[in-house]
Amino acid sequence: MAERKPIESWLTDMDGVLIHEGVPIPGAAEFIKRLRDSGKPFLVLTNNSIYTPRDLQARLARMGLDVPVANIWTSALATAKFLEDQRPNGTAYVIGEAGLTTALHDIGYILTDHEPDYVVLGETRTYSFEALTRAIRLINGGARFICTNPDETGPSTEGPLPATGAVAALITKATGKDPYFAGKPNPLMMRTGLNAIGAHSETSAMIGDRMDTDVLAGLEAGMETFLVLTGVTTPADVDRHPFRPSKVVDSIADLVDRV
Numbered sequence: 001m002a003e004r005k006p007i008e009s010w011l012t013d014m015d016g017v018l019i020h021e022g023v024p025i026p027g028a029a030e031f032i033k034r035l036r037d038s039g040k041p042f043l044v045l046t047n048n049s050i051y052t053p054r055d056l057q058a059r060l061a062r063m064g065l066d067v068p069v070a071n072i073w074t075s076a077l078a079t080a081k082f083l084e085d086q087r088p089n090g091t092a093y094v095i096g097e098a099g100l101t102t103a104l105h106d107i108g109y110i111l112t113d114h115e116p117d118y119v120v121l122g123e124t125r126t127y128s129f130e131a132l133t134r135a136i137r138l139i140n141g142g143a144r145f146i147c148t149n150p151d152e153t154g155p156s157t158e159g160p161l162p163a164t165g166a167v168a169a170l171i172t173k174a175t176g177k178d179p180y181f182a183g184k185p186n187p188l189m190m191r192t193g194l195n196a197i198g199a200h201s202e203t204s205a206m207i208g209d210r211m212d213t214d215v216l217a218g219l220e221a222g223m224e225t226f227l228v229l230t231g232v233t234t235p236a237d238v239d240r241h242p243f244r245p246s247k248v249v250d251s252i253a254d255l256v257d258r259v
Contacts, residue, residue, distance in 0.1 A: 009041040009199035016209030016231020027253025034259040041197040047149035047183040049076035049122035050097040073193040075148040075183030076100040096122025122148040149183030184213040190221035
């Protein structure tokens, strides 16, 4: 690996890095505390668009992780930032939860099913056949197709759940239109997040538990990357990819002293 500049800013994934199925991973609280005490810019990222940053702040606080609202960056926020830059004060038909609808309202978007500029698909536990049918007809009628993230499944205590990427595939099959994904591994999510905290990629690091989203997004955004083995990726999985993280560690606890 080429010599890099010292790390001055940190971005970390949430599920599989800081928490797992609603339980904090050992070392997570210490890592967040070290970040806050250091004064270094940081963000906790998630591709999940269901919750607002305030919702996530409260959920993390109940687990003993003290993360300010301003330090949480979701795929819904990245999607809203993208749409605000592309078409300010536009209109959208949205399938998703409060995390997505709030983010779009906050940038001045009107949510409508009448000739919207965009169809925006996010995460929800209650995908409606009626809503999907409406989305398909609107896309066929000319609306542009945007998705918060490409994750095909999400975790639950009962096992994997179909997620945005899987539902997007259904819409693509019915319309012949591929969506634009704003979330990881799109480096757009990294860059907009870095901009939000005034950080630069050459002095920033990304921590994640997935090679295909976290590490790839960090790599393509020009950041140092750390893969933790507390999530979905195993050591054997690493060599199956044509790219590698800067470093593989057992867990977030191994990075506390790097801050």
